[in-house]
Amino acid sequence: MEPRDSRLAKNEAVFREVNERVVGITQEFGSLGDRPSEPVGGLICECSDPGCLERVGPLTISEYETVRRDPLRFIIAPNHQALDVETVVEQHTSYWIVEKHEGVPADVARARDPRN
Ligand SMILES: [Zn+2]
Numbered sequence: 001m002e003p004r005d006s007r008l009a010k011n012e013a014v015f016r017e018v019n020e021r022v023v024g025i026t027q028e029f030g031s032l033g034d035r036p037s038e039p040v041g042g043l044i045c046e047c048s049d050p051g052c053l054e055r056v057g058p059l060t061i062s063e064y065e066t067v068r069r070d071p072l073r074f075i076i077a078p079n080h081q082a083l084d085v086e087t088v089v090e091q092h093t094s095y096w097i098v099e100k101h102e103g104v105p106a107d108v109a110r111a112r113d114p115r116n
Pocket residue numbers: 045046047048049052053054076077080
């Protein structure tokens with residue numbers, strides 16, 4: 001069986017890829033590309049639970065982009081953190097941001113960075 005930390009990291013990477021598409025489509029079909037303060041709804045929790053489809057945010061485009069610039073950071077619903085593989089670095093009302101621990105969790109997150 002695959003080690004837990006690697007499996008958790010992959011689950012999170014999948015939801016991150018989904019959110020990348022949501023934001024991409026929003027920017028393409030809306031006119032949000034030049035409006036970084038516009039909120040984006042419909043983002044999915046990027047936590048390690050493969051069955052979690054909770055919505056997070058809204059985040060503004062610029063808030064989302066700030067998280068995405070760091071391949072180790074993920075957007076999750078409050079209290080969805082897995083503390084054995086990540087640390088909570090920001091707590092907002094409608095979403096939290098976690099950062100992967102160095103080692104396997106960070107390696108998987110970097111390897112699957114959609115911006116890389
Ligand atoms: Zn979740």
